[in-house]
Amino acid sequence: MAQTISLPQAGARAKSALSTALPPILVALLALSFWYLLSITVYAGKGYLLPGPREVADAFVENGATIMAATLTTLKEAMLGYLTAIGLGVLIAAILSQSRVLERSFYPYAVLLQTVPVVAIAPLIVLWFGYNDLSVIVISLIISLFPIINNTLLGLRSTSRTLVELFAMHHTSRIISFWKLRLPGALPSMMAGLKISAGLSVIGAIVGEFIIGSGNSQGGLGVQIIFAQGRMYTALLFAEVICATLLGFVFFSVVSLLGHFLLRHWHESAAD
């Protein structure tokens, strides 16, 4: 009797897994087919405008080493920019959260940091830091900084009043309250900011590379993209754009996974 009940259940679970995975796979296959059809009909012989999936795959294989090196360079720059943004963002949020006056004085400028189009100030950054990796890292840092400050600050400010009173009753110092109460309580909100910035840091790195341009041919994905565009090697351009997208996706996934790991025991946002 038990078997006849458990078997359909196991079957149902496999079926439900299939029904969640199937639709996106179908969409991908449809998009690929559509792309392929376009490339052999409307864009037949115009591979410089829309190369087919096959040409892109070939470009991947032929330029494997270059693409890999460029991806690693961009990864390194984005990661350095991102990690610095986390350190700096959390520090700034921690300082601002300590006093209303500080927050009121400086927060508008943190907002300004977000509203200044990073593409517009990138040339200035390059002027200050030179045509090198450092500029790229700084641009990546600037673009990822604000969501981290904003979300961390939000989290640090939303500590339950009752808990603040409880800690006050036992004469807890600011530093201990921060470590044991405010910071862990801010973690869910902080992780939300980190997730937004993960993708942004890759965008920042590529924008930075656009600006420093093909000054050195061994640059990251942004440099290689400009380079491929100059040569009208559109298939390679496609391959590199796919790599840049995957890079952002991997960044985001790693941070999401970390957040899940940190919050899985206690916060709804990490519930399965």
Next chain:
Amino acid sequence: MRKPPPLAAVDPAAPPPNLAKRPGAVPIALQGLSKQFGTGVQALDTINFDIAGGEFISIVGPSGCGKSTLLRIVAGLVEPTTGACERARNATAAFVFQDAALLPWRTVSRNAELLMELEGVPAPERGSRAAEALKLVGLAGFERSYPHQLSGGMRMRLSLARALALRPDLMLLDEPLAAVDELTRDVLQEELSQLWQMAGFTALLVTHNVHEAVYLSNRVVVMSARPGRILKVIQVPFPFPRSPELRSTAAFAKLTGDVSAALRQRDHI
């Protein structure tokens, strides 16, 4: 231990003479306490009241009568505008809030250790005291659970365990049972009463629930609407330990009736 003299200005009900002497439990003297907030709201008006060491006192009153403010003044969280709250300097006080106020990222046992941690109790001792307190409130076996895995009643038990583990001389309870369901509330009242009899702390409970106040207390303080004044102090003569059946006796009903009547009188004062 010197018993503070009753003040003539209020209801002359003195701390009950038959109360067992509890070493360590602190007496409290509220002397002419008034509190006016910055917004101009007068929360409390000249509160004079003496609590003997080890007594269980409940404060009932209409919403907004300043009873929570009174509790926070005793806790040292709020400064009175005038008057003073006298209690032993070195006394350990623990506060239990209406919401359990747990740290969701900590396990049950780490939550039970929190106040000891803040008060600088050494780590090995914290562990054993937390385990002991969790056992007292019936949470043994849940040490490694997280608060969100507990029911509302269990969360409140954990909140009580956290306070008990501190071995307080004074327990301040701000409507701790207001948010749990009625069946759980009755059980928790009985447990709280037993814990108080066993541990011997002085207890000050703020509640809306007249039955709860009478069941748990030596004396019930009835306060008026804002600005909060003491209208009446009602002695509860039933001996401890009190059985759950006490709640259905005529004498209990008479006393809760008295408290309710005193609450209704507020408009004529």
